[in-house]
Amino acid sequence: MICASLLAIANLWFTAARSMIPLAVDAKLISKETRPEKHPGVDDVYLLKLAGGQTIQVDQAIYDFVAEGEQLKKGAWSNQLDSGSETLRLQFSRDFQRMLWVMTATIAAALILCVLTIRSDRSPMARSSNAPSL
Amino acid sequence: MFASLRPILPTVLPAMFIGLAYLTFLGDRHDYLGHYSAGFGATLAALAIAFKEVPDQRFIERVSARVLMLTLACIAVGAYAEATVFNIAKFDEVDFCNQSLGAILAGLGFLANLGERKPESAFFRFEFYAGIIALHVGFYFAMF
Numbered sequence: 001m002i003c004a005s006l007l008a009i010a011n012l013w014f015t016a017a018r019s020m021i022p023l024a025v026d027a028k029l030i031s032k033e034t035r036p037e038k039h040p041g042v043d044d045v046y047l048l049k050l051a052g053g054q055t056i057q058v059d060q061a062i063y064d065f066v067a068e069g070e071q072l073k074k075g076a077w078s079n080q081l082d083s084g085s086e087t088l089r090l091q092f093s094r095d096f097q098r099m100l101w102v103m104t105a106t107i108a109a110a111l112i113l114c115v116l117t118i119r120s121d122r123s124p125m126a127r128s129s130n131a132p133s134l
Numbered sequence: 135m136f137a138s139l140r141p142i143l144p145t146v147l148p149a150m151f152i153g154l155a156y157l158t159f160l161g162d163r164h165d166y167l168g169h170y171s172a173g174f175g176a177t178l179a180a181l182a183i184a185f186k187e188v189p190d191q192r193f194i195e196r197v198s199a200r201v202l203m204l205t206l207a208c209i210a211v212g213a214y215a216e217a218t219v220f221n222i223a224k225f226d227e228v229d230f231c232n233q234s235l236g237a238i239l240a241g242l243g244f245l246a247n248l249g250e251r252k253p254e255s256a257f258f259r260f261e262f263y264a265g266i267i268a269l270h271v272g273f274y275f276a277m278f
Contacts, residue, residue, distance in 0.1 A: 011231035035223035
């Protein structure tokens with residue numbers, strides 16, 4: 001249950017981070033790069049390389065908006081990204097919004113399985129060591 | 135035949151429900167479903183193979199801890215695969231989380247089936263088949 005919860009939270013974090021909303025950025029954009037994945041146009045990876053060596057993966061809308069050489073600036077949890085003199089209003093991707101539902105269902109399923117595991121018949125000796133930390 | 139499948143329903147039904155959730159809410163990103171299903175299937179098959187050979191009298195001893203360890207090992211193998219064989223663009227953290235969640239549900243589902251004695255060999259056989267089917271489903275959705 002603990003592992004499932006941590007993974008669900010991590011999944012949501014990584015998906016949310018691609019919107020840049022949780023991130024604080026104040027660096028020059030050195031370069032942009034698109035890396036194709038197994039389904040071109042659907043799951044392509046959009047990378048921004050910032051001054052200082054940091055590389056972040058972003059949603060396509062952000063990738064299309066920013067320009068190489070511009071100063072990117074935003075505060076953590078702000079939904080406004082400044083790229084030079086332009087400003088983009090950020091929003092969580094459709095992937096993140098729908099992942100919320102799927103992760104909620106997954107945690108619920110894990111919880112139900114934990115309850116079933118605890119209630120299932122075991123010997124008293126084994127029961128003391130059988131705590132579902134999954 | 136359906137009576138024979140009943141023991142594995144606590145493993146299969148929750149996993150299918152979550153798979154349906156992936157398909158419903160994230161249908162355009164069927165690579166997410168693919169990784170989830172592959173993680174579930176590979177882990178379930180590994181659990182079935184590993185625990186089938188454990189002697190009856192020792193089966194229940196610390197079974198949760200042993201299922202946990204094997205599940206974590208499968209997650210580690212999945213991480214290695216994502217970092218190497220499936221590292222097409224980059225190590226995708228979301229793919230890793232999805233396949234690892236599948237592995238966790240396999241471990242929990244396997245545990246939920248266990249009683250105070252080692253199940254019959256048919257249980258392990260059906261769990262293995264379910265795992266292999268899920269693995270193939272995962273491969274299909276992840277690759278095509």
